[in-house]
Amino acid sequence: MAGHISPKSTYYAIFGALMVLTAVTVGVAFVNLGSFNFPVAIGIAITKATLVILFFMHAKYSSTLTKMFVGTAFFFLFILLTLSLTDYLSRGLKTYPGGAGGAGYGVRTESSMETRPATGGEGH
Amino acid sequence: MSDAIAAHAGAHAAHTAHAVHHPDLQHHFDSLEQQHEAATLGMWLFLITEVLFFGGLFLAYTLYRIWYPVAWAEASRELDIVLGAFNTAVLIGSSLTMAFAVRAAQTGKQRATVVWILLTMALGLVFLIVKYFEYKEKFEHHHVPGPNFAFEGPQAGPAQIYFSLYFLMTGLHATHMIIGFVIMAVIAWMAHKKRFTPEWYTPVEISGLYWHFVDIVWIFLFPLLYLVDRAGHFA
Amino acid sequence: MTVPAPRETYLNHEHTVASWLLTKDHKRIGIMYLVVVTMAFFLGGLFASMIRLELATPAGDLVSADTYNKMFTMHGVAMVFFVLIPAVPAILGNFVLPLMLGAKDVAFPKLNLLSWYVFVIGFLFTIYAMVTGGVDTGWTFYTPYSSRASNTNVMMTGLGVFITGFSSILTGLNFMVTIHRMRAPGLTWFRLPLFVWSLYSTALVMVLGTPVIAITVLALAIERFLHFGIFDPVIGGDPVLFQHMFWFYSHPAVYIMILPPMGAISEVIATFSRKSIFGYSFVAFSSLAIAVFGFLVWAHHLFVAGISVYSALVFSFLTYAVAIPSAVKTFNWAATMYRGAIWLKAPMIWAIAFLGLFLVGGLTGLFTAALGVDVHIHDTYFVVAHFHFIMVGGAIMGYFAGLHYWWPKITGKMYSDIWAKVAAVIVFVGFNLTFGPQFLLGYLGMPRRYHVYPPEFQVLNVLSSAGASILAVGYILVAIYLVASIFYGEEAGDNPWHATGLEWTTQSPPLPHNFEVQPVVTEEAYEYSKREIKVV
Numbered sequence: 001m002a003g004h005i006s007p008k009s010t011y012y013a014i015f016g017a018l019m020v021l022t023a024v025t026v027g028v029a030f031v032n033l034g035s036f037n038f039p040v041a042i043g044i045a046i047t048k049a050t051l052v053i054l055f056f057m058h059a060k061y062s063s064t065l066t067k068m069f070v071g072t073a074f075f076f077l078f079i080l081l082t083l084s085l086t087d088y089l090s091r092g093l094k095t096y097p098g099g100a101g102g103a104g105y106g107v108r109t110e111s112s113m114e115t116r117p118a119t120g121g122e123g124h
Numbered sequence: 125m126s127d128a129i130a131a132h133a134g135a136h137a138a139h140t141a142h143a144v145h146h147p148d149l150q151h152h153f154d155s156l157e158q159q160h161e162a163a164t165l166g167m168w169l170f171l172i173t174e175v176l177f178f179g180g181l182f183l184a185y186t187l188y189r190i191w192y193p194v195a196w197a198e199a200s201r202e203l204d205i206v207l208g209a210f211n212t213a214v215l216i217g218s219s220l221t222m223a224f225a226v227r228a229a230q231t232g233k234q235r236a237t238v239v240w241i242l243l244t245m246a247l248g249l250v251f252l253i254v255k256y257f258e259y260k261e262k263f264e265h266h267h268v269p270g271p272n273f274a275f276e277g278p279q280a281g282p283a284q285i286y287f288s289l290y291f292l293m294t295g296l297h298a299t300h301m302i303i304g305f306v307i308m309a310v311i312a313w314m315a316h317k318k319r320f321t322p323e324w325y326t327p328v329e330i331s332g333l334y335w336h337f338v339d340i341v342w343i344f345l346f347p348l349l350y351l352v353d354r355a356g357h358f359a
Numbered sequence: 360m361t362v363p364a365p366r367e368t369y370l371n372h373e374h375t376v377a378s379w380l381l382t383k384d385h386k387r388i389g390i391m392y393l394v395v396v397t398m399a400f401f402l403g404g405l406f407a408s409m410i411r412l413e414l415a416t417p418a419g420d421l422v423s424a425d426t427y428n429k430m431f432t433m434h435g436v437a438m439v440f441f442v443l444i445p446a447v448p449a450i451l452g453n454f455v456l457p458l459m460l461g462a463k464d465v466a467f468p469k470l471n472l473l474s475w476y477v478f479v480i481g482f483l484f485t486i487y488a489m490v491t492g493g494v495d496t497g498w499t500f501y502t503p504y505s506s507r508a509s510n511t512n513v514m515m516t517g518l519g520v521f522i523t524g525f526s527s528i529l530t531g532l533n534f535m536v537t538i539h540r541m542r543a544p545g546l547t548w549f550r551l552p553l554f555v556w557s558l559y560s561t562a563l564v565m566v567l568g569t570p571v572i573a574i575t576v577l578a579l580a581i582e583r584f585l586h587f588g589i590f591d592p593v594i595g596g597d598p599v600l601f602q603h604m605f606w607f608y609s610h611p612a613v614y615i616m617i618l619p620p621m622g623a624i625s626e627v628i629a630t631f632s633r634k635s636i637f638g639y640s641f642v643a644f645s646s647l648a649i650a651v652f653g654f655l656v657w658a659h660h661l662f663v664a665g666i667s668v669y670s671a672l673v674f675s676f677l678t679y680a681v682a683i684p685s686a687v688k689t690f691n692w693a694a695t696m697y698r699g700a701i702w703l704k705a706p707m708i709w710a711i712a713f714l715g716l717f718l719v720g721g722l723t724g725l726f727t728a729a730l731g732v733d734v735h736i737h738d739t740y741f742v743v744a745h746f747h748f749i750m751v752g753g754a755i756m757g758y759f760a761g762l763h764y765w766w767p768k769i770t771g772k773m774y775s776d777i778w779a780k781v782a783a784v785i786v787f788v789g790f791n792l793t794f795g796p797q798f799l800l801g802y803l804g805m806p807r808r809y810h811v812y813p814p815e816f817q818v819l820n821v822l823s824s825a826g827a828s829i830l831a832v833g834y835i836l837v838a839i840y841l842v843a844s845i846f847y848g849e850e851a852g853d854n855p856w857h858a859t860g861l862e863w864t865t866q867s868p869p870l871p872h873n874f875e876v877q878p879v880v881t882e883e884a885y886e887y888s889k890r891e892i893k894v895v
Contacts, residue, residue, distance in 0.1 A: 003160075003329065005230050006223075015220040022212050025347055026205065032355035038189075041347035049340045056223045057336045063161070065539060066168055073172040076567050077179040079654055081186055084603050087658060087670035088187050151872075152464040152541075162466045162540045169532045173570045180574035180604050184589050187600060195595075270586040281594035288587035292578060 004061035014055045021048050148324040160326050167330040171337045174300075178341055181293050185348060188285050195282035197353030199275070202267060203290075204258065208350035211254050212342060218247035219339045226332045229315065229325035237315040237328065244335065245308045248301055255298055262287070290349055297345060300338050307331050368771065368868040383468035384871060389454035390769070391475050392445060395482060397838070399441035402486075404831065406434035411793075411827040414820050419811040427810035428495035429511065435498025436516060440523050441482055443754055444612060447619030448565075449478070449530055451761045452558050454769055456534060458862035458869060459552050461543025461878040466536040467529075474529035481523030488515035497808060499609070502590040502601040506582045514583050517576040524569045524576075527615070531565025534558050543861065545880035549643070552860050552884055553629075553636060556643040557622025560650035564611045564618070567654065572608035575601065599664050606657040614653040616750060617717075618646060620757020621688060624710050627760045628692050630858040631707035632699025635885035638691045645684035652681040662733045671730055678728040685721055689714065704856070705779030709760035712787045716752025720745060723798065738808075741801025744794045752790055759783075759837065766841065767855045771868040772848030778840040786833035792826025859885055 025044040033040060054060040059070055146156055153159040189196050225240035266274035267287050275283040311331050314320065320328060353359065365371060369386045372378075379387055409430045413421040422430065453471065457464050465471050488494055494516040496505040505513050538559050542551070579601065581587050588594045590601045629636050636642055658666055658674040692714060701707070723745040727733050736742060767773055796819040801807075805816050812820065854863040861878050862869075882889070 003230060005227060008224070008227070011220055011223045011227070015216065018216045018219075019213060022209065022216065022346075025351065026209050029205075029347070029351035029354040032357050034357050037351075037353070037355065037357065041351055042344075045344045045347050048343045052219060052336050052340050052343070056219050057333055062164070066165065069165070069168045069172060072567070073175040076654060077175055077182070080176070080179055080183055080571065080607055083655065083658070083673075084183055084187070084607075085190075086673050087599075087603070087661075087666040088190060090667040090669040093667065093669065152462065152466075152468065158540055162536050165536045165539060166467060166470075166532055169535055169566055170528075173528050173532075173566055175570075176567055177570035177574050180571045180578070180607075183604065184578075184600060187597065188589075188595075191597075192595065269588055284588055284594045285591075285596055288582075288589050292581065292587065292589070 004058055006055065006058070006061075010055060014051050017051060018048055146323065156323060160324075163326045163330055164333070167333045171333060174337060174341075178293070178296065181289060181296070182344075182348075185289050185293070188282065188289070189352070192279070192282035192285070193353070193358040195279035196286055197356075197358040198277065198279050199267075199283040199286035199290075200349060200352030201354070202265070203350045204261070205350050205354070207254055207258055208346055211251050212346045214247050214251050214254070215339045215342050218244045218251070219336050221247060222332050222335045226325070226328050229320045229328040230322060232322045234315060234318050234320065237320065238312055241308055241312040241315060241328075245305055245312070248305050248308070252298060252301060252305075255294065262291075293345055293349070297338065297341050300341070304331075304335050304338050307334065366866065367870060368866070369871045370771075370868050372871045381472070383464070383472055385453050385457055385465050385468065385471055386769070386869065388471050388475050389450050389452075392449040392453060392478070395475075395479060396442055396446050396450060399437050399482065400834075403434050403437035403442060404834070406430050406437065407827065408831065410434060411824040413810050414812070415824040417812050417814045417817050417820075422810065424810050425495060426493075428497075428808070429493035431808055432494050432497050433489050436485060436494070436520070438750075439498055439612070439616075440520055441478075441485070443616040443750055444527060445478065445530075446754070446758045447623060447761060448534070448558060448561055448615070449474070449526075451623060451758070451765060452534065452561075452619060453530070455765055455862055456537060456555065456558055457541070458768075458865065458873055459555055459860060460537065460541055461546060461861045461874065461880065462537065462541040463872050463874070465533045466541060467533050470529050471533055474526045474533070477529065478523055478526035481519045481521075481526065483519075484522060485516055485519030488512035488519060491515075499605060500576070500579060500601075501605075502579065502582075502598040503592060506579055506590050506601075514580045517580045521573055521576045521580070524573045527565045527569045531562035531569070534562040535566065538562075543878050543880055546861075549640065550880055550882075550884050551643075552622075553625035553639070553642055553646070554619075554622035556646045557618045557625070560646040561615050561618045563647075563650045564615050564653060568608040568611040568615075571604060572612075575604040575608070578604075599661065599666060602661050602664055603658065606660045607654075610657040610660065611650075611653045613746075613749070614649055616754045617757070618649060620713070620754045620761065622646070623761030623764065624692060624713055624757050625688075626858075626860070627706045627710040627764050628695050629885045629887070630764070630856050631702045631704060631710070632696050633702065633887045634695055634699040635883075635887060636691060637694035637697075638687075639884065642688050642691050645687045648684040649681065652677070652684070656681050659728055659733075662730060663737045668730075675728055675730050679725070682721060682725060682728070689718060689721070705774075705776050705783065706760050706764040706856075708780050708783040709756055709763060712783060713753060713756040713760060716748055716756060716787075716790065720748030720750075720753055723748065736801055738806055739801035740797040740805050740807055743807050744797035744801060747794045747797070752794070756786075759786075762841075764856070765862075766844070767851030768862060768867045768869070770845055770848070771851050771866075772844045773851045773855060774840050774844035774848055778836065782833050782836040782840070785836065786830060789826050789829030789831075789833050793823050793830055794826070796820070796822045796826075859887060 021044055025041055028040055028044070029037065031037075053070060059066060148159075149156055150159060153162065221240050221243040225237055225244060228234075228236035228240055262268055266272050268291065269284045269288045273284050273287070274280075308331065311328055314327065369384055379391065382388060382391075409422065410427070413419070413427055413430070419427070453465070489512075492512050494509075494511045494513055496509050496511070496513060500513065500517065538551075538555060578587075578589060582590060588596050590596050590598050592598055625636050625642060656674055656678045658670060659678045662671050662675075723741070727736060727742060727745055763774070763779060800816055800819045800823075803816065805812050851867045853866055855867075856863070861880070864878060865874055
């Protein structure tokens with residue numbers, strides 16, 4: 001029984017790539033990309049994680065089932081985040097003219113605190 | 125198809141006749157290969173649970189980052205980016221040494237396995253020591269949430285949420301590292317006792333999977349906690 | 360005439376206490392789970408009795424409001440985490456799964472034993488919390504009451520739940536690897552019994568969902584203990600975040616509770632209709648669909664909590680979608696029975712009861728899934744009735760159907776079929792009397808989790824409490840004849856139901872290592888058409 005044995009050069013190469021990406025992510029953090037800083041940082045992190053999973057954890061050389069398991073984990077994490085955000089990203093939206101917002105009250109975020117008066121709870 | 129089934133049944137009958145039996149083969153498995161596949165699948169499944177375990181905190185983080193960008197920017201700047209980047213490099217290095225440890229076990233190099241695992245543990249220890257100093261600094265600056273929390277400016281409330289998440293996420297991560305450290309000690313001991321062969325090195329491999337996972341969590345924690353707004357966009 | 364030596368079974372293989380407490384045999388572990396889960400069931404039932412006793416009169420005259428809050432909280436905690444979640448998977452699943460697969464054990468027998476110990480430790484923590492003051496937040500632990508205001512044992516209970524969650528995770532992990540890697544030769548996926556499909560789907564939910572409640576409860580405990588504040592509105596936190604995180608697990612959790620009983624129902628209906636399950640692959644895929652879709656609907660518990668109405672619309676739509684695979688299964692079970700050779704033994708009675716009660720439970724779920732209707736009935740007894748129809752009328756009935764079906768295999772003995780049928784009828788009548796009136800009460804506006812109510816609701820409440828006492832009699836009766844069967848029951852034989860399935864090809868009770876020779880599978884599941892058995 002032998003799992004796949006990677007050559008040492010592969011490991012060194014991946015290590016090098018990870019270090020470079022770490023330096024890049026630190027460097028890019030000091031560049032003002034506005035709202036894009038967050039997706040760029042996440043994107044670099046995802047790339048690094050993918051390299052670790054594929055090469056250090058041998059997922060690339062593992063069964064299809066293993067690859068499906070890995071994908072499943074991130075898929076459901078994605079569900080947790082995005083479906084929850086359907087709530088949080090749409091709370092400030094008005095539902096009727098002059099209305100406070102979805103579900104009957106305004107959410108107090110930093111950007112809205114000055115402009116939107118705090119409403120009493122309507123409905124539930 | 126039925127030939128394959130019959131052949132397998134025949135081969136299995138030979139096994140149950142109890143002729144050759146590898147000492148590391150557990151009795152409910154038919155072959156070392158099946159046992160190895162089961163073990164690695166099991167560890168990957170456990171890591172899936174860990175992804176969702178940390179995932180809940182990532183949800184909280186995401187939500188509050190959207191709600192309180194200014195507080196997030198200010199609070200994140202209180203973290204030491206040099207120490208954070210250093211720790212990231214240390215952990216990635218420990219993943220490299222771990223990968224070499226597995227490779228050494230795969231190729232039957234017992235002593236090298238021990239050495240690489242000890243190096244992994246050493247790097248892990250460095251990480252934890254740096255973390256200790258970071259936490260100490262947080263205590264001194266009253267950035268630990270709770271009754272003694274103090275933060276200047278109007279962002280104090282949401283900043284306390286940031287630091288709650290900082291301690292929850294890094295604390296949980298550090299706990300996993302400590303557990304990993306203990307696991308590595310056990311594996312190092314087993315390697316020292318020459319337990320592993322190229323036919324059976326499963327504990328090294330699945331411990332490696334766990335260690336790499338802990339590294340991956342930090343790969344996400346570093347930018348999320350240390351690099352929120354270093355360019356001064358929000359504040 | 361010489362008396363033949365008793366056969367070796369997993370029960371008489373070794374006798375010491377240590378051989379049980381240190382066992383790696385999945386069959387013994389299943390029985391050990393049975394003992395603890397039954398204890399938890401009676402504990403939860405005790406709390407339920409207190410609830411129904413208090414609610415027999417409109418005034419709060421039996422217990423104080425605070426005590427009542429503790430009663431319904433601990434009823435929920437005991438029943439959800441220590442009965443419904445583990446019952447079918449950890450008892451019947453542990454016992455039957457390796458047998459159904461033709462395997463000697465599960466993939467990780469030591470982890471299996473560990474899962475039992477973790478379960479017991481979590482249970483002990485929770486009992487400790489209950490006896491040293493209790494907890495009054497509701498089993499849902501909503502913040503900020505649970506994190507800031509309640510002065511009861513929130514942390515201790517949370518810790519108990521946290522620990523028990525790992526038992527669930529280990530079981531799910533074990534089942535998934537076992538099903539993937541330990542099937543007998545010839546046992547392809549689409550030859551598997553549907554119970555295995557349902558266990559696999561359940562395991563998927565256990566593995567993916569349980570960690571989220573673990574972190575939620577941990578965060579709550581830390582918030583209480585160390586005053587971290589991620590749910591605290593005073594510093595800008597969102598208490599509804601707790602609800603999102605909590606229900607992300609707790610909704611899929613209800614599918615952990617219902618999928619395995621559904622699997623047992625498939626087995627029972629096939630066997631006692633002498634027919635293959637109608638639409639086998641549809642039922643198999645529906646199990647998976649329920650598991651996956653079940654993760655997409657959690658915020659229907661938050662419709663009136665303050666989430667955005669757009670989000671509520673999305674979740675309402677998804678909730679209707681998740682009902683479809685359950686409906687598919689229900690139709691397929693009915694279609695299986697149509698033109699089948701129905702054999703009305705006790706397991707079948709429980710299964711038929713399941714069908715009717717699950718149908719009502721499922722349909723009333725559609726009421727609650729409609730946003731406008733839910734605004735009216737949320738937090739009323741309508742919802743209480745809905746989920747009890749599913750969890751008791753569905754999950755518990757399914758569990759009993761499975762228990763009665765596999766009891767001869769587990770113990771090697773037959774229980775009294777007459778008494779079993781009598782008990783099923785008593786439970787069915789008692790159940791309907793307990794929870795039927797609650798739909799009306801909820802629709803008329805009686806809120807849940809209150810120990811007092813307006814006098815005009817008393818008649819329905821008295822009916823409900825009367826039903827509860829009948830229900831209790833039924834359950835106690837089940838315990839009596841099942842235990843009696845162990846000592847006085849007839850020998851069951853290998854296959855008393857003349858059923859298909861690998862578990863019935865081995866002796867009852869099984870050998871410690873299940874099979875003398877590893878079976879090889881050459882036919883499809885439920886090949887009743889090839890069997891000609893005259894059933895008396």
